[in-house]
Amino acid sequence: MTRIFAWIALIFGCVYFLLPLIGMAEFSLKMRRGVYSFDAYRKVFEDPTFWATFGYSLTLAAATIVVGVLLVVPTAYWVRLRLPKARPYIEFITLLPLVIPAIVVVFGYIRMFNTSSILPLTGSAIGTDFLLTMGYTTLALPYMYRSVDTGLRTIDVATLTEAAQTLGAGWITIMARIILPNVMIAVLSGAFLTLAIVMGEFTMAALLNRPAFGPYMQLLGANRAYEPPALAVIAFAITWGCMGLMQLVTRLAKHERAKA
Amino acid sequence: MIRRSKGTMDRLPLDWLGLLPFAIFALLFLILPTLKIVLGAFQGPDGGLTLQNMIDLNTASIRSAYWTSIKLSVITALLGGGIGFAMAAAVVFGGLPKRIRSPLLTFSGVASNFAGVPLAFAFIATLGPVGLVTIWLKTNFGINLRMMGFNLLSFWGLVITYLFFQIPLMILIITPALDGLKREWREAASVLGATGAQYWRMVALPILFPSLLGTFALLFANAFGAVATAFALTGPQLNIVPIKLFAQIRGDVLGNPNLGYALAFGMILITAAANTVYIVLRIRSERWLK
Numbered sequence: 219m220t221r222i223f224a225w226i227a228l229i230f231g232c233v234y235f236l237l238p239l240i241g242m243a244e245f246s247l248k249m250r251r252g253v254y255s256f257d258a259y260r261k262v263f264e265d266p267t268f269w270a271t272f273g274y275s276l277t278l279a280a281a282t283i284v285v286g287v288l289l290v291v292p293t294a295y296w297v298r299l300r301l302p303k304a305r306p307y308i309e310f311i312t313l314l315p316l317v318i319p320a321i322v323v324v325f326g327y328i329r330m331f332n333t334s335s336i337l338p339l340t341g342s343a344i345g346t347d348f349l350l351t352m353g354y355t356t357l358a359l360p361y362m363y364r365s366v367d368t369g370l371r372t373i374d375v376a377t378l379t380e381a382a383q384t385l386g387a388g389w390i391t392i393m394a395r396i397i398l399p400n401v402m403i404a405v406l407s408g409a410f411l412t413l414a415i416v417m418g419e420f421t422m423a424a425l426l427n428r429p430a431f432g433p434y435m436q437l438l439g440a441n442r443a444y445e446p447p448a449l450a451v452i453a454f455a456i457t458w459g460c461m462g463l464m465q466l467v468t469r470l471a472k473h474e475r476a477k478a
Numbered sequence: 479m480i481r482r483s484k485g486t487m488d489r490l491p492l493d494w495l496g497l498l499p500f501a502i503f504a505l506l507f508l509i510l511p512t513l514k515i516v517l518g519a520f521q522g523p524d525g526g527l528t529l530q531n532m533i534d535l536n537t538a539s540i541r542s543a544y545w546t547s548i549k550l551s552v553i554t555a556l557l558g559g560g561i562g563f564a565m566a567a568a569v570v571f572g573g574l575p576k577r578i579r580s581p582l583l584t585f586s587g588v589a590s591n592f593a594g595v596p597l598a599f600a601f602i603a604t605l606g607p608v609g610l611v612t613i614w615l616k617t618n619f620g621i622n623l624r625m626m627g628f629n630l631l632s633f634w635g636l637v638i639t640y641l642f643f644q645i646p647l648m649i650l651i652i653t654p655a656l657d658g659l660k661r662e663w664r665e666a667a668s669v670l671g672a673t674g675a676q677y678w679r680m681v682a683l684p685i686l687f688p689s690l691l692g693t694f695a696l697l698f699a700n701a702f703g704a705v706a707t708a709f710a711l712t713g714p715q716l717n718i719v720p721i722k723l724f725a726q727i728r729g730d731v732l733g734n735p736n737l738g739y740a741l742a743f744g745m746i747l748i749t750a751a752a753n754t755v756y757i758v759l760r761i762r763s764e765r766w767l768k
Contacts, residue, residue, distance in 0.1 A: 220571070220572055220573060220674075221572055221573045221574070223568070223572065224567075224568035224569075224571075224572020224573060224574050225568070225572070225574070227561075227564040227565050227567070227568040227572070228565060228568050228569070228572075228574060228578070230561075231561065231565045231645065234641070234642075234645075235585070235589060235642070235645075237604055237610070237611060238597075238600040238601055238603075238604045238605075238642065239600065240604075240610065241600060241601075241603045241604025241605075241609055241610035241611065242596075242599060242600040242603040242604065244603070244610050245603035245604075245609070245610065246603070289499060289500060289503055292496070292499070293496075293497060293499070293500040296493075296496040296497060297497070300493045300496065301493055301494070301496070301497065304494075304497060308497070308500070311500075311504050311508070311509075313757075314504075314508055314509075315508065316696075316699070316753065317699065317746075317749055317750055317753040318508070318512055318746055318749070318750075319702070319703030319705075319720065319745055319746075319749060320703065320705070321703065321705050321720055321723055321724060321727075321742075321745075322512065322515055322703075322723075322742045322745055322746055323507075323508065323511055323512065324727075325511075325515060325723070325727050325738070325742050326510070326511025326512055326513075326514045326515050327507075327511050328727065329511075329514055329515070329518065330510060330511050330514050352503070352506075352507040353507065355503075355507070356507055356508050411591075414591050415591070418591075418592075418593070418594050418595065418596065418706075419594070419706075420594050420595050420705065420706035420709070420710070421705045421706055421724070424724075425724070425727055425728065432594065432595055432706065435595040435596060435599075435710075436595045436706070436709065436710050439595060439598065439599055439602075439710050440713070446599040446602070446603075447599050447600070447602075447603040449596060449599065450596035450597075450599035450600045450603070453592070453595075453596035454588075454592055454596060454600075457588050457591050457592050458588050460591075461584060461587045461588045461591070462584075464587075465584060
């Protein structure tokens, strides 16, 4: 009896989740009348704006990951090593981006860093890019911090630090050559999630008026019929790829630990 | 070593110094921008303190935007939570093959992140006027969804679309909680003569209750703050709070910049309330599931 209900629940879920995926894939192949073709994809790949926005978002994702790692790894390390008391406060701050909607944060940016403020970041393209990177870093913060902190839990931070100090290592050496390699798996898993978030992000980029992939997709969706589902398939593939890589590194890590 | 033995007087501030980069980042790019909005909500055009913006929120159009947003978030959280719970329970207790579990969780991770613009495209291609399912129902069964009053670009269309990321989020969060239900509890209950329904009503659900309610709060906030999916699906005309705020930031459609602050402040209040419930209940539920 339970098993029948279980199968019904599962099959219902599968149908609901697979239909839109099939729908978008099928629609994206229908550009040429009467036959299935990859015309929509060719159109997308021939569009220079596609490559420009895709490259822009990819660059921002890389910058976000670098800033996120430089910010989160030393902070999480320091909290574990010296300031366990600060832990609840830091954790609370890292969870704030889940509470404050992204649209509110970016609204605050626009008003706080506008051209008439003391820090007029939105006045120049490079300044706005910087601001957008910071915005993405806050979006990724809850996932990055949690991932790195869990990674640090599995190593003996205090002993490693003392051993390195005894051998004459400075803080930068300790961070770059002891701590970072030890939490590399956690960092990578946070990085792939960050990549998935940044590539599809729409609100912040649109409101800061930057040529990112999300606003490009939205614009195309408002004006074309067959290219949008093709873009959706591409976006889904990116998300799937990021999650797959995340699983892969975690699994590899378990494998290594089992061997050791 | 020598430095450490100097005593706690100068060690304490030095330790706190290590958090400075993080503190500066959080202040500049998270806390101060939010405070700016909160303060702005209580300031008039001249900069003086006022409650006028809050009072001005009370117009028919803004009231209905909040109401639609809250309804949308509650319904998608309830439906998403319910269906997600059923699927997670099916995999954990339903006696389904063990092989299903890992792909389901991976897929949930992908689907819960597949929100925004592309998700809207996927649903337009499926349930839109010329979508796969719409056409299939029309040609094979003569069912015309549009004639039956269904429109993807409406409230219920939005509900169906939002469920695509709400259900997987529920599965991801609730599966560990279901795993935490100890087999011994079930055995103890059945030794004492409890039926399956009694076990659920009197043992499992009371234990799960905080995490269920907590996850509901998280799903609520997740739907309440979503902009991109709704915007790509319906454009700027749908009257929900995030879309209204989006239009206001782009072009001051409300005709009063400080009213935009008030609108945003209302959003923070509502998601903060939902998440406070989540955090408090999470702490309570973790006591049992350790």
